[in-house]
Amino acid sequence: MTWYHGTQRGLAAGIAARGLHAKAYGSDYQGFGVPYHVLARDQSQALVVDVDTVITLHVPYREAYEYLTCLDSSCWCQGLMSGLRKALPVRMIYAIEDA
DSSP: OEEEEEEOHHHHHHHHHHOBOOSSOSSOGGGSSSOOOOEESSGGGGOOTTOOEEEEEEOOHHHHHHHBSOOSTTSTTTTSEEOBSSOBOGGGEEEEEEO
8 A cells, every 4th residue: 555644854864764653643633533644645635734755655455454544434534544553664665755
């Protein structure tokens, strides 16, 4: 599965060295019952305010439910975005490109 994460250029080196971490993990961000979304299925969705770098990640299907929160239409985002259950390892980073 291919996912995209938008970030600032200055943070990309740290992500490349340590993997992708999030402010919150799981499906209950700040008690609202929804995940903290950090990944997008479409590259254009990853381009938000203060983003100048896009990280492309490949999450193997067999590991997707272990790492990702939103994989189908059961989430309010309809599976177009995802939160993390745990940090994504460096091996899942496919590319880092300037936006």
